[in-house]
Amino acid sequence: MQPSLEKLRKFFRLEHENKYTNTAIIGGLAKMLDYWEGEARADGITEEVIQAVVSRLRSYEKISPDGRAESLKGLWKRIGDTYPEAGQKPKPPQQQPQQQPRPQQQQRQQTPPPSQEAEGQPSTPRPASQQQQSQPQQQKPRQNPPPRSESVVGAKHSQTPAALSAALTVLQGVGPRNAESLEKLGMQTLGDMLYYFPRRYEDYSQLKPIQSLMYNDVVTVLGTVQSVHTRPIRGGKSSVIEVIIGDGTGALRISYFNQPWLSNRFKEGDAISVSGKIDQYLGRLVMNSPDWEPVEVENLHTNRIVPIYSLTERITQKWLRNQMNSVITYWAPAVVDALPETIKRAAQLVSLGEALTQVHFPDSQARLKLAHERLGFDEIFYLQMGVMRQKRDWKSVDGRRFPISDEWLVARLGALPFTLTSAQQTSLDDIRKDLDSGKPMNRLVQGDVGSGKTVVAALGANIVVSGDAQAAIMAPTSILAEQHYRNFINLLAGDGGTMQQSEIRLLVGNTTESEKEAIRQGLQDGSIKIVIGTHAVIEPDVLFKDLQFVVIDEQHRFGVEQRAELRSKGTNPHLLVMTATPIPRSLALTVFGDLDISVIDVMPEGRQPVTTYVLRPQERERAYSLMRAQIKNGNQAFIVYPLIDESEKIDARAAVDDFETLSKQVFPDLRLGLLHGRMKPAEKDDVMLKFRDKEFDILVSTTVIEVGVDVPNSTVMMIEGADRFGLAQLHQLRGRVGRGSVQSTCLLIPTREDATENERLQAMAVTNSGFELADLDLKLRGPGEFLGTRQAGYASTLKMASITDVKLIEKAREQAQALFERDPELSQPEHALLAEAFERFWGAGKGDVS
Ligand code: ADP
Ligand code: MG
Numbered sequence: 096m097q098p099s100l101e102k103l104r105k106f107f108r109l110e111h112e113n114k115y116t117n118t119a120i121i122g123g124l125a126k127m128l129d130y131w132e133g134e135a136r137a138d139g140i141t142e143e144v145i146q147a148v149v150s151r152l153r154s155y156e157k158i159s160p161d162g163r164a165e166s167l168k169g170l171w172k173r174i175g176d177t178y179p180e181a182g183q184k185p186k187p188p189q190q191q192p193q194q195q196p197r198p199q200q201q202q203r204q205q206t207p208p209p210s211q212e213a214e215g216q217p218s219t220p221r222p223a224s225q226q227q228q229s230q231p232q233q234q235k236p237r238q239n240p241p242p243r244s245e246s247v248v249g250a251k252h253s254q255t256p257a258a259l260s261a262a263l264t265v266l267q268g269v270g271p272r273n274a275e276s277l278e279k280l281g282m283q284t285l286g287d288m289l290y291y292f293p294r295r296y297e298d299y300s301q302l303k304p305i306q307s308l309m310y311n312d313v314v315t316v317l318g319t320v321q322s323v324h325t326r327p328i329r330g331g332k333s334s335v336i337e338v339i340i341g342d343g344t345g346a347l348r349i350s351y352f353n354q355p356w357l358s359n360r361f362k363e364g365d366a367i368s369v370s371g372k373i374d375q376y377l378g379r380l381v382m383n384s385p386d387w388e389p390v391e392v393e394n395l396h397t398n399r400i401v402p403i404y405s406l407t408e409r410i411t412q413k414w415l416r417n418q419m420n421s422v423i424t425y426w427a428p429a430v431v432d433a434l435p436e437t438i439k440r441a442a443q444l445v446s447l448g449e450a451l452t453q454v455h456f457p458d459s460q461a462r463l464k465l466a467h468e469r470l471g472f473d474e475i476f477y478l479q480m481g482v483m484r485q486k487r488d489w490k491s492v493d494g495r496r497f498p499i500s501d502e503w504l505v506a507r508l509g510a511l512p513f514t515l516t517s518a519q520q521t522s523l524d525d526i527r528k529d530l531d532s533g534k535p536m537n538r539l540v541q542g543d544v545g546s547g548k549t550v551v552a553a554l555g556a557n558i559v560v561s562g563d564a565q566a567a568i569m570a571p572t573s574i575l576a577e578q579h580y581r582n583f584i585n586l587l588a589g590d591g592g593t594m595q596q597s598e599i600r601l602l603v604g605n606t607t608e609s610e611k612e613a614i615r616q617g618l619q620d621g622s623i624k625i626v627i628g629t630h631a632v633i634e635p636d637v638l639f640k641d642l643q644f645v646v647i648d649e650q651h652r653f654g655v656e657q658r659a660e661l662r663s664k665g666t667n668p669h670l671l672v673m674t675a676t677p678i679p680r681s682l683a684l685t686v687f688g689d690l691d692i693s694v695i696d697v698m699p700e701g702r703q704p705v706t707t708y709v710l711r712p713q714e715r716e717r718a719y720s721l722m723r724a725q726i727k728n729g730n731q732a733f734i735v736y737p738l739i740d741e742s743e744k745i746d747a748r749a750a751v752d753d754f755e756t757l758s759k760q761v762f763p764d765l766r767l768g769l770l771h772g773r774m775k776p777a778e779k780d781d782v783m784l785k786f787r788d789k790e791f792d793i794l795v796s797t798t799v800i801e802v803g804v805d806v807p808n809s810t811v812m813m814i815e816g817a818d819r820f821g822l823a824q825l826h827q828l829r830g831r832v833g834r835g836s837v838q839s840t841c842l843l844i845p846t847r848e849d850a851t852e853n854e855r856l857q858a859m860a861v862t863n864s865g866f867e868l869a870d871l872d873l874k875l876r877g878p879g880e881f882l883g884t885r886q887a888g889y890a891s892t893l894k895m896a897s898i899t900d901v902k903l904i905e906k907a908r909e910q911a912q913a914l915f916e917r918d919p920e921l922s923q924p925e926h927a928l929l930a931e932a933f934e935r936f937w938g939a940g941k942g943d944v945s
Contacts, residue, residue, distance in 0.1 A: 097138035099131060100174065100181045103148065107167050115163040117156055118260065125152045132656065136663055142635075144177050259286035259426065266418060272409065279407045288422045289430065289451050292470075293402030296457065297368065297388075306344035308373050308380055315370040316382075317390060318342040323361045328352075340367065349382040366390040388412065400457040419455055427451040433932035434473065435925060438910050444469045468903065475685060475907035477936040482688035483915045486537070489689065492667045494535035495643050497562040499527065507557060510591030511550065513699065519547050522693035526555045529669065529691070530644075536669035539650070539687055542695030543865040544675045544830025545702065545805075549579060551695070552646045553586045555671055560624045561593065564643035568627040569661055571652035573603035573776065574783045578805055579648065580627045587625075594624065602628035602637070605777055633660040641665070647672045675830070676823055676869070685904055696866070704863040705833035707841040709817075709856045718813050718842045719761055726765060726792045730837065731809040734795045735828055737816040753815070754795045762793060770796040798824065800831060807835035817843035822855050822872035826865050 096104070106127060110119035117123045128149055135145050151170045155163060174181050261284060263274045277283075282291050303314050318340030325336050336351045338361050349369055351357050361367070371385030404415050432439075432447035439446070445453075449462075450469035457463035504527070508515065515523065522540055529536035542548045556566035568583075570576040580601040588594045600614050600623050611631075617623030621640035626632055642665030647658055650672040662668060672690070683692060710718055722732045734757065736750040750771050758767040768791035770782045779799065786794045787806050794800065794809075798820075812832045817825065825843070833839040843856050858871050914926075921930035 096178070096181050097135075097140060099135040099138045099140060100178060102127075102131065102134070103174070104171075104181070107171060110167065111164075115160040115167070117163070124155050128152055134659070136656065136660055139663060141177055144174055147173050259289070259430070260284045263288070266422065268414075269418065276407050276409045280405065280410075285422055285426055288419060289427060291404065291419075292454055294405045295403050296463070297370070297401045297403060298460070304344040305340075305342050305347045308345075308347070310373055310375050310380060312373040313371070314373065315368055316340070316342070316347060317366065317368045318347065320361050320363050320365045320367060321346065322363065323358060325355060325358045336361075340369070347380065347382065348376075349385055349387075350376075351384050354384075400460065400463065402455050402457075423452055423455045427455075431928060433928040434476075435914075435929060438914065442472060442906055442910055444472055447473075471900065471903055472907050475904050476911050477933055478685055479688060479908050479911035480915060480933055481936070482685075483911065484919070485689040487919065489537045490534045492535060494533060494667050494669060495562070495564065496533055497530040497558050497564070497643070497669075499531075499558050499561060503561065506591070507554060507593070510589065511586060512589075515550070516547065516695070516697045516699055518542070518695040518697040519551055522551050522695055523554055525691070525693045526551065526671065527558065530555070530558055535667045536671065537690055538671050538693060539690040540671060540673045540693045540695065541683075542673075542675065543698070544827060545698065545834055546675075546695040547699050548648075548673045548675070548695060549582050550586055552648070552671060552673060553583050555669075556583070556625050556644055556646065557587050557593065559644040559669070560598075562643075564641045565618065565621070565623070565639050565665075566625045566644035566646065567632055567639070567642055567661060567664070568625070568646040568648065569632055569653070569657075570627070570629060570648040572779075573605070573629050574780055575648065576603050576628050577601060583625060583627060598622070598624040600626050602626050602631045604629060604631055605780075606631065630657065633657055633664070637664070639664050643668045645670050650674050651676060675827065675865075685908075688908075701836050703833060703836065703838045705812075705829055705839045705841050707829065707843065707860045707863075709843045709845070709860055712844055712847070715844060718844065721840060721842070722793065722811050722813065723762075723765075725811050725840075729808075730811070731786065731789065731791070731806065732793045732811040732813070733800065733809060733828075733831060734793060735800070735812065735814045736795075736797050737819040749816075750795065750797050757793070757795060765792040767791060767793045767795055770794060770799055772797055772799050798828065800828070805834055806831070810835070810837050810839040811842070812840070813842040813844065815844050816846045817856055818845040818847075822858060822868045823865075825855075825859055826868050829859070 106119045106124065110117070110124060113119055132145060132149060135148070147170060151166050155166060158166060171181075263269045263277055263282060263284065264271060265285070269277070274283075277288075280291060282288050297315055302317050303312070305316060305318065308314065308316070319342070321339045321341050323336065323338050325334055327334050333353050334355050336354065336358050338349050338351075339346050340349065341347075366389070367387050368390045369382060369385040369387040371382050374381050374383050402416060402419070403412065404419070406412060406415065428448040430448050430451060434444070434447065438444075444450075445462075445465045445468075447469065450466040453462045453466035454470060457466065522542075525538065526536065529538060540548055540551060552568065556568070559566050568576075568579055570579055580599070583599050584596055586592070588596045588599060600617065602611065602614050606614070606628075614623060614626065615637055618626060618637060618639050626637075631637075645661050645665065645668045647653060647661070647670075650658070651674060658672075662670060726732060734753075736753065751769070754767065754769045758765075768782045768786050770779055770786075774782070782791075782794070783800070785791055786809075789808065809832050812829060814820070814825065814828060820828070829841045832841060841859070843859060845856060855872070858868060862868060917923075918926055921927075921933060
């Protein structure tokens, strides 16, 4: 059965076990559609079946449990009509309806259950390790290989699924309204609560007495409110609230300006904690507008490290902390630890129960650190197991072989207008080997902007075409597609090339309908060998005679489904994805672990590194005159504005407004073009083409020019609001200049003067290496910058592990690899729990890379 149908079957069965409560997947069955559709298409499931699944699951939430049972059964029957092999499989299990978890009085009697709520409710679920352990044996003997997850695919975290997947309303004090608020925070079950980690901690275990405070200390002080005064300042226009707190060793004055409503929040005698910086006023130590919180008397909130959770409306810190406390105390120790003892010992990890307890209510900083380490380890470990399995799955099918002779290749290289750099040569060797390996290639070519990835892809395509098959290249914009198209023609169909121009075609959105029809025809009958285009190439009516090589340029610009769609147009075609976003090693190992990686880390000869300056805003004139000088020499310039989100009206206006000033007042004698994200694709292309053809001297633009456009004649780039960009993005932008042999310049102008010292901008001035910048950016801003659609999904599953923690990553990888070698299917009995936990982590919708 196709994997996507298999997956449906598992979820349906689980849903049946869950009595059609729409809980087989966290957030409801419809959630799986996010990724299932793409997977189903990749499996070649018919559109009718896909649509049937989509529409049933969309409405699933709204119907009654009885109706749901009918709906799923009907749907499965519908699938069986088209895919008999699916229909024949045993129906959702015939086993007994699962028992509701029962209190198990013999266990943990000493601890009171978290609640005794509600009439007629099933009793409070409790740790039921006994039941849980016996579960696997109760089932039918397993076939070979054992199914990976007969149960609990959707319940993200719990190791004791039945109990920990209980709704939060089982907790005392949590009614439907509070449950709703908690859901906003991502908590639906007790298990979710265990994994709702504190945002930060207040370490009351190391409070400073007021007596020993020093100027400039950043501290938390605990004290009792002694007096509260409001007094007008600046002639009554403003007011200041002064609160004196004391702790027995001294008194401290704290002030809040213009927040009159605070005055009734502080009551004499209340214990509060204030956190902030110690300042000085008229020779006395004070605190200005510190964060503050009422302090409760219980031990829970004082004299210890206290968790601070992110909140939402109707929920207070104290309330949540109390709820957490009861859930954690009771459930954390009961969680079954899926990680085998051997691995825990080898990696020196604490138990899961200990980690979950300590991460919420740490007994010391040291134990908190160990808790973080354990939880982070788990994340990387499961991620790694997943990418290894994916890699193996990739390699488990056959790929067509495309052997070529050395003579053939030498002749091809001889026909190129330049000699490949050593790095290009190595990447090409990798690709040549992959294409003759009998397995589908699954390779990422990573190379800085301008490093010359296109020619490598073109030669790969040429190899496949020489074996009588077809290639498709997909780029994110039509400008880029067109650029590739011209390159491919030059490289492959020029003097000494093996191809005819007519065998290489461009297919983009505004290709005429008759041309499109001709291309579709040619692809289907095989007379067209290479198609280069945008999303247009994945339209359903584009069909290939024999697609064997798929290239995705700027892969992070595409969604998982789009990549899968292109791939599904051939049978196990070889896949090459390319990116100019340097991926730091630690990240590459984790997130892209299922891909083979080739790195192009050498620039073609004759490139001059771009000289970068960070200017202060009032030095803008200097930038303008430098631009003028270059333009006088026949070169061109970019001026770029930050437009992080194209829907941000304010930024778009800034670019447009400045365009007015620039063209009317600053450069009235020059030709300026304007390019931004809200222009229609055709308009954008038009402006870009005019710039390329030198009809503009200066292109005023937002980040839409970021992606791979090659205009070697442009030698200056000025970036306004440079502090608002990530380093990776700045580097990408800068890559638009320095493509010819003329010395190029990049001028960074931060929004405000004090941002001039901004570490990131200075880094740009110091290095031209995308990799160095990427590492720094990762440290400063986290992984989001580097990741596309699926990859962002990965990173968001990393709540605890820092993607910069190379040591932890290596450790988790090592263990995952060793385990994978011993038991790749996790089929040994001692790995049964691990297999379940893995499936939960991995089953929650992490697609593959393409
Ligand atoms: P990117 O890796 O950013 O996609 P391109 O493939 O667009 O880079 O190449 C950038 C420019 O460098 C193109 O104009 C290309 O013709 C040129 N180029 C690529 N390889 C070489 C080489 N080995 N020697 C000289 N120029 C090269
Ligand atoms: Mg490129």
